[in-house]
Amino acid sequence: MAIQRPKGTQDHLPDGSPKLSTDIRASAFRHVTETAQRVLERAGAQFISTPLFEEADLVKRGVGGSTDIVRKEMFTVYYFGDHGGFILRPEGTAGIVRAYLQNGLKQLPAPLKLWTHGPMFRAENVQKGRLRQFHQVDYEVLGSADALVDAEAVALMVDVVRELGLKNVWVKLGSIGDPDDREAYNAYLLDLFTPHLERLSDDSKERLTRNPMRILDSKSAEDQHLLTELKVRPMLDFLGTEAATHFGQVQGYLKAWNIDFDVDPSIVRGLDYYRRTAWELHHGGVGAKSALGGGGRYDGLAEQLGGSVVPGIGWAFGIERLLLALEAEGVSLPEPRGPLLYLAALDEENVPYAATLARKAQAGIRAEFAYRAMKPGSAFKDAERRGAVWAGLIGSEEAANGTLSLKNMQTGEQKVVETAELDDFIALSRL
RNA sequence: GUGGUUUUAGCUCAGUCGGUUAGAGCGCCGCUCUGUGGAAGCGGAGGUCGGGGGUUCAAAUCCCCUAAGCCACCCCA
Structure with missing residues (x-):
């Protein structure tokens, strides 16, 4: 048997190839990135490109040391005789914020809208809509904490998938408040669950120590029973005045622009630097997990990476998942054209x-x-x-x-x- | 990391009470057709039966290991 591609990777093939499905059609990929480019650049986003590998520390700080991504899904890059201090990037935000800080992009007119697309790497096991090398379209806005920026970011994400022709998508919108709010909420959850520790699933026992909010979207039936029984209050109840106002503004703008969304209290983000707005874009045709992508505000990230305080917000969607969704909906992609x-x-x-x-x-x-x-x-x-x-x-x-x-x-x-x-x-x- | 399932020609698949040189359709190449494509007919090329080991006189077929594909858990895009 000739050498085969590594597990969890795909070849993107020319039209007409045998075994061709939508998600490996090179022209379909290009259609997605070109559509995203059109939509995002109309809104003033500029293209940026950062390395596929970065300092391990950037990834650990940027993604979070307690996440599965960092704990067990990182591809380490070795040089000759080197100890492996580099990591294939698992997502795009950390590298872009690093580039923003390192290259003094703060002096460009703020807020700065950036977009990119490219491969990301996570050493997970493979299933539908989940690969070890997958591709994302990524949009980031740096230098403003205004609710209008959040609303526009959500709207642009919807614009891209709409322009591609997807109908059956929905936005789950939430807010995780400011750090004090989240601290209060986690304390509340800890108090609430600790007396019932024995009734939690094993996974959720671990969640309770690492990230209590995660228990809320547990799929375990016993956990869900307990959640109902304890009448757990949502994170949104714990928003401080400023965060609540901000969240209200975001919703108001989205409604004014006719962007449909559902407020979903179960949207959670575990890491300290996440602030306020968080959302996910869902679709029915992409496998066990229905998320096409997600986004959130990360005002604490730049500081976390050793830079100055730079508010930021961004989103990313998986191109492969988007292509699965397009296929599921039967959206026709542009047919290839031969020579004139x-x-x-x-x-x-x-x-x-x-x-x-x-x-x-x-x-x-x-x-x-x-x-x-x-x-x-x-x-x-x-x-x-x-x-x-x-x-x-x-x-x-x-x-x-x-x-x-x-x-x-x-x-x-x-x-x-x-x-x-x-x-x-x-x-x-x-x- | 765990579990289920699959793997035979470029593609889609037949082929187990184990038995001579492993088949079909489609695709590909050639010819019929030396200035007109899509059709038809004829012919041809193409396979270490995912890989390794074992049982047997004999393995695509039975057993073990392993890799990869698909799906699911966990988690994420």
Whole structure:
């Protein structure tokens, strides 16, 4: 058996490949990133790109040492004789905030809207919608804590999936308040659950010490019974005045813009630097977990990374999951288009001539040519398989007359044109 | 990390009471068709039966190990 790709990775293949599904169509990926680019850059976002590997410390501080991602899902990068101090990035935010701090982007007009897309790496076991190398589109806004920024961020995330043609998506919106609020809530949960420790599932016993809020979205039936029985109050009840006002403003803007959302008290974020707005984007067709992506405000992150205080908010969605959702909804993606012109010579001595003509056409249109002399039948067959619109033949007669026999592969229409007219042909096609 | 399930040609799959050179359809290449594609007919190439080990006179088929795919738990995108 020849060498195979590593577990949990995918090849993104050209259209027409066997075994092709939507989520590995290279052109489908590009469709998503191009759509995101269009939507986000219309809103003033600028493209940024950061390394695929970063200092291990950045990832640990940026993602959180208590998370599964850091505890057991990191790909470590080794150099020769090196101890492995680098990590393949598991998400995009930490690297972007690091780049913002390191490169003095604070002096750009604030707030600064950035977007990127690219591969992320997590050493998890594989299932539907979950890979070890997956891809995200990522949007971050740095330098403002205004509720309008939050609302716009949520709205843009929805805009992207809407522009892609998805219908069956919904936003779960929540707020985790400010650090004091969350501290109070966790203390409340600890007090509430400790007397009933024995009734919690094993997972939730651990959650209670590490991150009590996680118990709220436990799938264990016993935990859910206990939650109902204890009448657990939601995080939203614990929001301080400022956080509550902020959350109210975000909701108000979204309603004014007709962005549908459900307030979901179970949206939680465990890490200290998360503040206030947190949300997830869901869809029914992406496997056991329905999240296409999520976002949140992280005003404490820049400081956590050793920089100054920079409020920030961002979101990311998984491109593979988005493609699964598009497939589930039967949204058609743009079909690949072949060359506008395909040129073939009928005898060896005219091959260079046909190639030169095609090269000239490539200045303005998509044009391909045959590398060897072809019989007319083979030439048309080849042209058809490549999806060409026009197939042009050059035999001895055409070469002598300076003409080209063109055939429209869809309509069958045929005509002889002067090669000098090729420029007009190209010009027309640009319209 | 755990569990279920799958793995035979480029693709989709047949093929177990273990038995000579492992099959089909589609695709690919060629010919019929030396200036006209999509059709049809004929022919051809292509397989260490995921890998390794074992049982047996004999293994795609039975046993063990292992890898990968799919799905689920956990968690996340």
